[in-house]
Amino acid sequence: MTALHTVEPETATGEAAALFTATHQALGVIPNLARVMANSPAVLKGYVGALTALSTAGALPASLRERIALLVAQENRSDYCLSVHAFRGTRTAGLSAAETTRARRGASDDPWAAAVLGLAATMVRDRGAVPNEQLAAARRAGLSDGQIVEVVAHVALNVFTNYLATTARIDIDWPLVRHTEDPHMISIAPLTHVSPEAAAAWHTVVSASLAHDLPEEPRPTLDQIHAQLTVPGRDNRRLLWQATASDGAVVGVAALRLFTSPGQSHLSQLELHVAPDRRRSGVGSRLLATAVAAAQAEQRRSLIAAVGGNGPGDAFCAARGFRRVLALDHLLLDVAQADDAAADAEHPGYELASWTGTVPDALAEAFAAAKNAMNDMPMGDMDYGSQTWTADRVRAMAEVLADRGDVLLTTAVLGKGEMAGYTEIVIRAGETHRALQYDTVVVPAHRGHGLGLWVKAEMLRRLRVEHPGIVEIETDNAQDNTHMLAVNRQLGFRFHRSTHEYQLDLPTT
Numbered sequence: 001m002t003a004l005h006t007v008e009p010e011t012a013t014g015e016a017a018a019l020f021t022a023t024h025q026a027l028g029v030i031p032n033l034a035r036v037m038a039n040s041p042a043v044l045k046g047y048v049g050a051l052t053a054l055s056t057a058g059a060l061p062a063s064l065r066e067r068i069a070l071l072v073a074q075e076n077r078s079d080y081c082l083s084v085h086a087f088r089g090t091r092t093a094g095l096s097a098a099e100t101t102r103a104r105r106g107a108s109d110d111p112w113a114a115a116v117l118g119l120a121a122t123m124v125r126d127r128g129a130v131p132n133e134q135l136a137a138a139r140r141a142g143l144s145d146g147q148i149v150e151v152v153a154h155v156a157l158n159v160f161t162n163y164l165a166t167t168a169r170i171d172i173d174w175p176l177v178r179h180t181e182d183p184h185m186i187s188i189a190p191l192t193h194v195s196p197e198a199a200a201a202w203h204t205v206v207s208a209s210l211a212h213d214l215p216e217e218p219r220p221t222l223d224q225i226h227a228q229l230t231v232p233g234r235d236n237r238r239l240l241w242q243a244t245a246s247d248g249a250v251v252g253v254a255a256l257r258l259f260t261s262p263g264q265s266h267l268s269q270l271e272l273h274v275a276p277d278r279r280r281s282g283v284g285s286r287l288l289a290t291a292v293a294a295a296q297a298e299q300r301r302s303l304i305a306a307v308g309g310n311g312p313g314d315a316f317c318a319a320r321g322f323r324r325v326l327a328l329d330h331l332l333l334d335v336a337q338a339d340d341a342a343a344d345a346e347h348p349g350y351e352l353a354s355w356t357g358t359v360p361d362a363l364a365e366a367f368a369a370a371k372n373a374m375n376d377m378p379m380g381d382m383d384y385g386s387q388t389w390t391a392d393r394v395r396a397m398a399e400v401l402a403d404r405g406d407v408l409l410t411t412a413v414l415g416k417g418e419m420a421g422y423t424e425i426v427i428r429a430g431e432t433h434r435a436l437q438y439d440t441v442v443v444p445a446h447r448g449h450g451l452g453l454w455v456k457a458e459m460l461r462r463l464r465v466e467h468p469g470i471v472e473i474e475t476d477n478a479q480d481n482t483h484m485l486a487v488n489r490q491l492g493f494r495f496h497r498s499t500h501e502y503q504l505d506l507p508t509t
């Protein structure tokens with residue numbers, strides 16, 4: 001119960017009544033804080049006047065005023081004011097939930113806001129004793145002396161409301177935020193059973209993350225995500241975690257692949273996404289730490305991750321000790337415009353063979369032998385290891401794709417008693433627009449005769465006939481894979497975007 005008298009609006013008269021009316025107009029409510037302040041109409045008038053002057057004629061925008069209020073409330077442990085400004089910050093000042101959390105720590109993603117909050121933090125922590133160097137730094141960041149005076153004023157006004165709320169033990173009439181709790185307190189838990197709800201929550205996070213960073217890219221469907229999470233791999237195990245906020249919302253997801261084939265038993269691969277409005281509050285770091293601990297427990301020495309070029313993943317990986325080991329160019333081919341004339345070329349002694357799904361038995365051994373030629377693909381400095389293909393393994397990999405509902409098209413070049421090369425295209429379940437290039441290989445003894453271009457041109461022709469709805473093909477090539485890039489350019493592939501592969505070297509015991 002509030003420790004000081006509260007003036008009820010219905011019984012207020014004179015100046016207090018007029019001030020309540022003004023407060024109601026401004027906020028839509030008459031908060032308990034105003035009802036206590038009204039014990040002294042002079043104080044209420046002075047406070048409302050100062051606040052109105054600063055918000056209408058002052059030089060600091062609402063988003064900054066709310067951030068200062070959050071910082072000062074946190075420092076003064078005022079749950080009342082923290083609740084007010086967490087609500088107003090997100091509802092009326094356009095701050096994301098993550099920004100309100102960061103403001104409470106005196107941090108911001110925006111350098112200008114960070115300079116103001118740094119100043120305000122010193123004022124409130126050191127009772128106004130801001131060192132000369134910090135004042136100079138604030139001026140260098142672009143703050144005028146008028147703005148610095150306003151920062152002091154906001155700190156002081158918030159100290160006043162914090163102290164009044166605490167002195168009066170005012171009942172909190174806003175969605176409760178406690179200074180002892182991070183309102184987005186996150187728990188990280190393994191996801192061992194992928195229910196339809198869990199897959200939907202995963203899909204929501206991944207879609208929001210991709211929409212934020214790569215708005216032009218198609219996003220996976222719910223069915224594709226469900227299949228990705230539930231269909232067991234043949235050469236890897238998958239561990240999954242989700243980060244959940246205290247309101248039950250899934251705010252981040254991490255999938256760790258642990259490769260099981262002998263040449264790659266040192267390797268783990270991470271996919272990590274944090275919902276855009278929950279970023280920069282440590283969720284990614286906690287999911288990463290959980291995945292790293294699991295990878296180490298599994299005796300992995302390398303953790304690799306792919307990130308969109310120049311997105312937040314680059315800064316995150318750099319901050320968390322990863323090395324960049326490979327740069328990839330993603331290319332797109334407009335199927336309607338592509339040049340498939342090379343399919344008509346004569347290659348005496350060679351013939352083409354095509355199949356859908358699992359390789360025919362008669363070609364399985366030769367196909368596995370050709371797949372082993374992929375091991376010399378340029379991989380930069382990545383500790384990728386090597387894969388040994390057998391007929392059984394190529395069949396098993398085709399089964400994984402089939403289990404997910406994906407279509408796998410392969411066209412191969414046969415000659416001189418072996419498979420000289422092949423190319424693979426995958427059309428994900430339910431996909432109507434973009435096909436994905438998987439492997440293209442010409443085995444070393446057959447290189448330099450245009451077989452790569454031939455087999456890819458034939459595949460293009462085949463795709464046009466068998467899947468006429470597909471509009472484009474996406475491929476990715478290491479930036480130094482000059483031969484493959486040249487073949488792709490000749491077919492009409494154009495640069496689309498780049499991605500970076502990162503590697504974290506894990507200490508092994």
Ligand SMILES: CC(C)(COP(=O)(O)OP(=O)(O)OC[C@H]1O[C@@H](n2cnc3c(N)ncnc32)[C@H](O)[C@@H]1OP(=O)(O)O)[C@@H](O)C(=O)NCCC(=O)NCCS
Nearest residue numbers: 272273274279280281282283284285305312313315316319
């Ligand atoms: C990369 C990603 C996972 C980071 O998640 P997050 O929860 O924001 O990460 P954290 O809050 O733990 O950030 C840790 C540190 O990384 C760095 N960092 C992260 N995002 C950054 C950004 N956008 N700009 C600059 N630095 C950034 C900072 O040093 C940060 O510490 P700080 O906030 O104290 O300054 C998230 O942005 C995301 O989902 N991106 C899209 C998918 C992706 O790239 N995944 C990476 C796979 S490894």
